[in-house]
Every structure is written in C-alpha cells, then in structure tokens.
Amino acid sequence: MGYTLSHTTNAAMQTGSDRDWFEAFDAEDAADATPAPPTRGRPPRGPTLDEIIAPLFVARHSPFGSLEAMLDASRLPARNAEDVSATLESGAWDAFVAQYSDFPSWAAMRGAAGRDWVRRRLRGH
Numbered sequence: 001m002g003y004t005l006s007h008t009t010n011a012a013m014q015t016g017s018d019r020d021w022f023e024a025f026d027a028e029d030a031a032d033a034t035p036a037p038p039t040r041g042r043p044p045r046g047p048t049l050d051e052i053i054a055p056l057f058v059a060r061h062s063p064f065g066s067l068e069a070m071l072d073a074s075r076l077p078a079r080n081a082e083d084v085s086a087t088l089e090s091g092a093w094d095a096f097v098a099q100y101s102d103f104p105s106w107a108a109m110r111g112a113a114g115r116d117w118v119r120r121r122l123r124g125h
Contacts, residue, residue: 047117049067049084050066050067050068051117052110052113052114052117053067053109053110053113053117054113054116054117054120055067057112057113057116058070061101061102061103061109061112062100062101062102063100064100070096070097070100070101071084071087073100074087074092074093074096076090076092076093076096088106089106093106094106097109
C-alpha cells in the first residue's frame with residue numbers, strides 16, 4: 001500500500017452521515033474519559049486511524065494483522081487520504097468487512113473499535 005494509515009486522522013472515518021460515529025460509544029465510557037492535557041503552542045491532535053482501529057483489535061476480529069493489511073488484501077484504492085476515505089465508505093469495503101471479519105459492516109466494526117479505543121485510553125494504554 002502506498003499510503004500510511006498513521007497519517008490518517010479519524011476524519012477519514014467520519015464522512016457523510018458517519019460524522020457522529022463517536023456517539024455510538026457507550027455513554028459510561030464517554031462520561032469517564034479524561035481529556036488529554038493541553039500541549040504548548042500546538043493544537044491537540046486527534047487519534048489516527050491505526051490508533052483507533054489497532055492491530056490487536058483487527059487481529060482479534062479478522063484474519064488480518066492490521067487495518068492496513070485488510071486494506072491491502074481488499075485491493076481497493078488506498079494510495080492517499082482521499083482514497084482511504086472513499087474506500088472506507090464504499091459498498092465494496094462493507095462487503096469485504098462482512099466477509100472477512102466478525103462484523104456485518106464497516107459501521108459495526110468501527111463502532112466496536114471506537115469503544116475499544118476509549119477503553120484502552122481510560123486504562124492508559
């Protein structure tokens with residue numbers, strides 16, 4: 001793959017009607033979340049796509065070791081941020097996720113990954 005997911009923020013996951021995907025988190029997890037301390041001179045950075053959908057999460061729920069490996073195996077376009085955003089919102093990606101993961105759709109997978117990410121953050125991981 002020509003594009004590295006570590007440079008892709010969660011905005012790549014928040015296109016169209018899915019901009020509110022974080023609302024799918026358990027209210028309890030969200031209420032317990034502690035904001036990161038402010039950084040000096042720099043605006044806080046949001047999590048990257050590969051931080052939210054961690055390799056361990058992908059490995060637990062699919063035959064792949066990372067989201068990047070899933071994208072590579074799908075053979076869908078993923079050369080840059082725009083390609084990744086378009087691919088993640090495509091019907092072909094939904095079908096790939098349903099076939100090769102424990103989830104019926106990309107929305108279900110990213111919602112579960114988001115909840116997992118919040119739990120990891122709360123535990124300090």
